[in-house]
Amino acid sequence: MLAVLCADDRPPLMAAVEAAAEVRYADAAGLPAALRGADCLLVWDFLSRAVEPAFAAADRLGWLHIASTGVDNVLFPAMRQSDVLLTNSSGIFxxxxxxxxxxxxxxxxxxxxxxxxxxxxxxxxxxxxxxxxxxxxxxxxxxxxxxxxxxxxxxxxxxxxxxxxxxxxxxxxxxxxxxxxxxxxxxxxxxxxxxxxxxxxxxxxxxxxxxxxxxxxxxxxxxxxxxxxxxxxxxxxxxxxxxxxxxxxxxxxxxxxxxxxxxxxxxxxxxSPHMSGDFVGWLPALAELFVDNFGKWQAGMPLRNVVDKQLGYVPAR
CATH class of the missing domain: 3.40.50.720 (NAD(P)-binding Rossmann-like Domain)
Incomplete structure (x- = not known):
């Protein structure tokens, strides 16, 4: 089961994910309920800080993906110390x-x-x-x-x-x-x-x-x-x-x-208002990266853009 943190703008290109898994879309207020029983979390609303106060409800979470390169909004102490795999959207911007x-x-x-x-x-x-x-x-x-x-x-x-x-x-x-x-x-x-x-x-x-x-x-x-x-x-x-x-x-x-x-x-x-990377087509590009990673997650394959939670970024190869 996948939980998605978003506001009114749901991520595009999610049909394949919705066909393969139960998807719960939630705003900040509804995130704790959406996290209960969820295996994965997509933080589409990457500016939100709602994950930390809701994290205690994540009883099955194994993977968190954020639709941004920066991960500081989701790299709070409990997340850093957990076994939850963290990936980001490096390469898009x-x-x-x-x-x-x-x-x-x-x-x-x-x-x-x-x-x-x-x-x-x-x-x-x-x-x-x-x-x-x-x-x-x-x-x-x-x-x-x-x-x-x-x-x-x-x-x-x-x-x-x-x-x-x-x-x-x-x-x-x-x-x-x-x-x-x-x-x-x-x-x-x-x-x-x-x-x-x-x-x-x-x-x-x-x-x-x-x-x-x-x-x-x-x-x-x-x-x-x-x-x-x-x-x-x-x-x-x-x-x-x-x-x-x-x-x-x-x-x-x-x-x-x-x-x-x-x-x-x-x-x-x-x-400029935090838009230096926001080119025409950036939202579908973010969604495509997540959908690709979701397929890898289901198949048990290595994921793209795994963040070293101690360093706070994806290490150079």
Whole structure:
């Protein structure tokens, strides 16, 4: 039996699953009842935190799949300590997020915001803009999304260094990979800093006052990872004080971003509502991955995207 945590928008392409198993669709309030007797749980509403308070009702659960790459909303202590297998949707969003990051780099370098403002004002405003070829980018997070970002930025002419758990000189996607313990040194060399690390105990709040202070005053910060990677008040202070030159933010500690938050009104900030990976067709792609994994689960085959619950992400092969 399968329980599905969703709101009004049920996942598509579930006919094959519904033909093979009993499926209970539930919102947050109904999840405890849906979990009783369930062997599997699909967390389609991946922003929900309803799994933790309902987890005690999971008397038969063997597998949980979440329709996102990040797993921090379902990796609470009881889940981490349990025997429940956890899988995520790694691989779906890599290319789309890489394109979003390249778009942000170009938007900053080519000053599109000023161009659009001048166009609205019907003002002919000639000026010079920046080249991105030869500039340096640091991508913090060397998983599949970070690697897709590195490949696309490198194709556009940037020199891309990665920051991960372990330093490596030879790497197929990065000029080099530096250890996270050397983060601040790496930040000082970057024109663009891209945060795409998973949110774990080790990465929470890693972009704080000290990290922003280590960056160049001309650097731009791009966060497509998790809002919790950033100490938001420190970021606001760094932007207001021109410690860094700008930020493109797709994720936030609190979502939606409150309407009175100072980030909305800062002239050097680009804000998008947690949508960097949401391309046309992303929902069917998420459903297809789950349906494929469900078939493997029924057949007793190894599943795709098994998360190491101690690390908090799918380990590199």
């Amino acid at each position: 890599d290319g789309a997020i890489a394109e979003y990051v390249l778009g942000c780099v170009l938007a900053f370098a080519k000053d599109f915001r000023t161009t659009l403002t001048a166009q609205r004002e019907k003002r002919w405003y000639h000026r010079e803009t920046e080249r991105i070829a030869g500039r340096r980018a640091v991508v913090v997070g060397t998983g599949p999304i970070g690697r897709a970002i590195a490949r696309l930025l490198a194709a556009a002419g940037l020199q891309v260094t990665g920051v991960g758990r372990t330093a490596r000189v030879a790497d197929p996607d990065f000029v080099a990979v530096q250890a996270s313990s050397d983060l601040h040194k790496c930040l000082g060399e970057a024109d663009f800093v891209v945060a795409v690390a998973p949110l774990t105990d080790a990465t929470a709040g890693m972009f704080d006052k000290a990290a922003f202070g280590a960056m160049k005053p001309t650097a731009r910060f791009i966060n497509v990872g998790r809002g919790g990677l950033v100490v938001t008040d420190d970021l606001v202070e760094a932007l207001q004080g021109k410690v860094i030159a700008g930020a493109a933010l797709d994720v936030f500690e609190i979502e939606p971003l409150p309407v009175r938050h100072p980030l909305w009104s800062l002239p050097n900030v680009l804000i």
